[in-house]
Amino acid sequence: MTVTLADVAARAQVSPATVSRVLNGNYPVAATTRERVLRAVDELDYVLNGPASALAAATSDLVGILVNDIADPFFGIMASAIQGEIGGPGGRAGGERLAVVCNTGGSPERELTYLTLLQRQRAAAVVLTGGAMENAPHAAAVAAKLRKLGEAGTRVVLCGRPPAPDTGAFALTFDNRGGGRELTEHLIGLGHRRLGYIAGPEERTTTRHRLEGHREALAAHGIVEDPRWTVHGRYDRRSGYEATLELLRRDPSLTAVVAANDSVAVGASAALRESGLRIPDDVSVAGFDDLPFSVDAVPSLTTVRLPLSEAGARAGRIAMGREEPPPGGIATVRGELMVRGSSGVPRK
Amino acid sequence: MTVTLADVAARAQVSPATVSRVLNGNYPVAATTRERVLRAVDELDYVLNGPASALAAATSDLVGILVNDIADPFFGIMASAIQGEIGGPGGRAGGERLAVVCNTGGSPERELTYLTLLQRQRAAAVVLTGGAMENAPHAAAVAAKLRKLGEAGTRVVLCGRPPAPDTGAFALTFDNRGGGRELTEHLIGLGHRRLGYIAGPEERTTTRHRLEGHREALAAHGIVEDPRWTVHGRYDRRSGYEATLELLRRDPSLTAVVAANDSVAVGASAALRESGLRIPDDVSVAGFDDLPFSVDAVPSLTTVRLPLSEAGARAGRIAMGREEPPPGGIATVRGELMVRGSSGVPRK
DNA sequence: AAGAATCCAGCAAGCGCTTTCTATATATGC
DNA sequence: GCATATATAGAAAGCGCTTGCTGGATTCTT
Numbered sequence: 001m002t003v004t005l006a007d008v009a010a011r012a013q014v015s016p017a018t019v020s021r022v023l024n025g026n027y028p029v030a031a032t033t034r035e036r037v038l039r040a041v042d043e044l045d046y047v048l049n050g051p052a053s054a055l056a057a058a059t060s061d062l063v064g065i066l067v068n069d070i071a072d073p074f075f076g077i078m079a080s081a082i083q084g085e086i087g088g089p090g091g092r093a094g095g096e097r098l099a100v101v102c103n104t105g106g107s108p109e110r111e112l113t114y115l116t117l118l119q120r121q122r123a124a125a126v127v128l129t130g131g132a133m134e135n136a137p138h139a140a141a142v143a144a145k146l147r148k149l150g151e152a153g154t155r156v157v158l159c160g161r162p163p164a165p166d167t168g169a170f171a172l173t174f175d176n177r178g179g180g181r182e183l184t185e186h187l188i189g190l191g192h193r194r195l196g197y198i199a200g201p202e203e204r205t206t207t208r209h210r211l212e213g214h215r216e217a218l219a220a221h222g223i224v225e226d227p228r229w230t231v232h233g234r235y236d237r238r239s240g241y242e243a244t245l246e247l248l249r250r251d252p253s254l255t256a257v258v259a260a261n262d263s264v265a266v267g268a269s270a271a272l273r274e275s276g277l278r279i280p281d282d283v284s285v286a287g288f289d290d291l292p293f294s295v296d297a298v299p300s301l302t303t304v305r306l307p308l309s310e311a312g313a314r315a316g317r318i319a320m321g322r323e324e325p326p327p328g329g330i331a332t333v334r335g336e337l338m339v340r341g342s343s344g345v346p347r348k
Numbered sequence: 349m350t351v352t353l354a355d356v357a358a359r360a361q362v363s364p365a366t367v368s369r370v371l372n373g374n375y376p377v378a379a380t381t382r383e384r385v386l387r388a389v390d391e392l393d394y395v396l397n398g399p400a401s402a403l404a405a406a407t408s409d410l411v412g413i414l415v416n417d418i419a420d421p422f423f424g425i426m427a428s429a430i431q432g433e434i435g436g437p438g439g440r441a442g443g444e445r446l447a448v449v450c451n452t453g454g455s456p457e458r459e460l461t462y463l464t465l466l467q468r469q470r471a472a473a474v475v476l477t478g479g480a481m482e483n484a485p486h487a488a489a490v491a492a493k494l495r496k497l498g499e500a501g502t503r504v505v506l507c508g509r510p511p512a513p514d515t516g517a518f519a520l521t522f523d524n525r526g527g528g529r530e531l532t533e534h535l536i537g538l539g540h541r542r543l544g545y546i547a548g549p550e551e552r553t554t555t556r557h558r559l560e561g562h563r564e565a566l567a568a569h570g571i572v573e574d575p576r577w578t579v580h581g582r583y584d585r586r587s588g589y590e591a592t593l594e595l596l597r598r599d600p601s602l603t604a605v606v607a608a609n610d611s612v613a614v615g616a617s618a619a620l621r622e623s624g625l626r627i628p629d630d631v632s633v634a635g636f637d638d639l640p641f642s643v644d645a646v647p648s649l650t651t652v653r654l655p656l657s658e659a660g661a662r663a664g665r666i667a668m669g670r671e672e673p674p675p676g677g678i679a680t681v682r683g684e685l686m687v688r689g690s691s692g693v694p695r696k
Numbered sequence: 697a698a699g700a701a702t703c704c705a706g707c708a709a710g711c712g713c714t715t716t717c718t719a720t721a722t723a724t725g726c
Numbered sequence: 727g728c729a730t731a732t733a734t735a736g737a738a739a740g741c742g743c744t745t746g747c748t749g750g751a752t753t754c755t756t
Contacts, residue, residue, distance in 0.1 A: 002500060004711095004713085006713095015735065016712090016713080016714095017714080018734090018736075020713065020715085021714090021715095021735090027715090027734090030734060030735085049468070049470070049711085050468040050470065051399040051400070051401075051402035053713055054398075054741095055397070056715080057715090058741070070418070070424050070431070070449065072424070073421055076418050079418050079419075079451070099450070100446070100448030101449035102449075105428075114446075117409075118446075122398065122399065237640055237644065266641065296585065297644070297646075352741095363706045365743095366704085366705060378703080378704060381704080399741090399743090400711090400743040400744090402711095403713085403741090404743040405745090
């Protein structure tokens, strides 16, 4: 059998209550007693039973982090930053929390199931990262879940996600629309008038906002968009590669390709190169996020930097109640345009 | 108050026991009764209390995945594959398990603390990914923990990590040494005789094995290594960049740079380019892992492909008891040499 | 058609901890 | 020195669920 609190108590010749108090350090215990208990714990190699503790105390030390794709550094970086603030192990004693990353794979059902599982575990906090699905019934279901979680005392924070009104969740929203606009404006400023756009998956807020920003910029400069200039795909390299080929097929006269994110942009670059086009001489390329590899692309990628680490850290602190939530519960995080080698004046 | 089993039972006019059995589906319940219970669950929006359930049943549905750096796709890809097999949500009903990713940040203490936390939660399984620290006392502590976990019924699987003898853990080990040897042999075959090596952090099995493979290849071809040719660093781009500058300073006559992994290789490439050296005309570059971005590097990166996804999936299945563990509990996973544009014959 | 086998549901005893309340022992005030 | 605060430890009542056991109602056997 595994060692229980009672065993420790017996060995230290105290009551179970005392052992519990020593372990939790939330009640005065005489130094000599504490000493004795600690020794017994050590000798017996006792490990607290988490579920029992959670049940009795009606609290848990679990913090959930939901990500769309854990293999994507975009999420990895945020998750890492969040986890860093959760303390996880490494934080000072007592505040030991198990930060767990849950990979939804972009599936609405999994997102919901994970939320239920976390609710079931009575998680102390939940951080949802990245764009939300825009499917109406699902959005409503998620909102309902978040409200429930909040009511049960779980702190809910959205990081890089639009606010969820009436759920009590705090939101750190990325200004995807603004970033998209700025990026395209940069390209327009260089002289581009025929711009292809590789969008992310449909029904995702991130996809829509970035695309809207792009279109705002076009509209602001009186550029009439050709419907053939937009292709939807996934947020990965391969998708960028294929979409670019498609774009080129539809309109070989494009002088710039704006991608939904950096991975897509890298795929796009590969497709352009293989099509015999030089970057940026023949076609300019732009990404979004400024992931670590973007600066190493050749030529280095023009993109919009999102402070993923900073935002994640802040979300983590808010989730832990260690930082004041933003006024109104909502804060907008801006991106910063990074002009690099992949964008230049259009070819004649 | 939150809804409890008893509330559901009352509403469905059955005993709590029956509700529990309906929910767990491990005991015969009349169809009409089940129907009634399910309706009550729905109407009350009941969510099982995880800790209570885990306590009573003495089991948990938590599966832990330990990674060194969640922001690194190397781990992200494995974690994703593991989680995919854990079922997590998405697996068929009943088998719902919460796969949680724990980020150790490469810190021995955090690794240990996470293991304790998982032990505390009575995790159903634990998968440790990536290289282990070689610090002796720590290794012993981890081994002891793993043994304890195993004894408590937690299935322990190592993925991309050397076996931990006498712990009962199953191991899917990457053949880092063999891969390193093959890679360097390729370079030697091209004619290189002066090869720089950017190793990972010291006291890590992955670092050591790859380096040993490299040296085996050198030795096998009678190449005497200059101590100045090896630099240690972290497993990231920046480290590769700095180490390469250092390498160039120490011996500008190097004709090849072998990196501990792809990220480091990309950083190395950047440093070489900025130093006015062409790849591979002036200096060849090689990485390890074959992460997704490696094929997009310019020139594309010669590297050793590790089947991260496949290995992770297999580890996940073994952890879930859905696949026979390898004979002897240990399997070696080989890498595959990917010769691409970044390696060529040495300059004259 | 009576006894045996089969179903299905309930009772109740925990699972291992936390915490309120109570009891004892020592310290403090006047 | 006696009454009153102040520490410290214990007793015991759950927390919400699972499950072995029990028993009444059905169905099967011969």
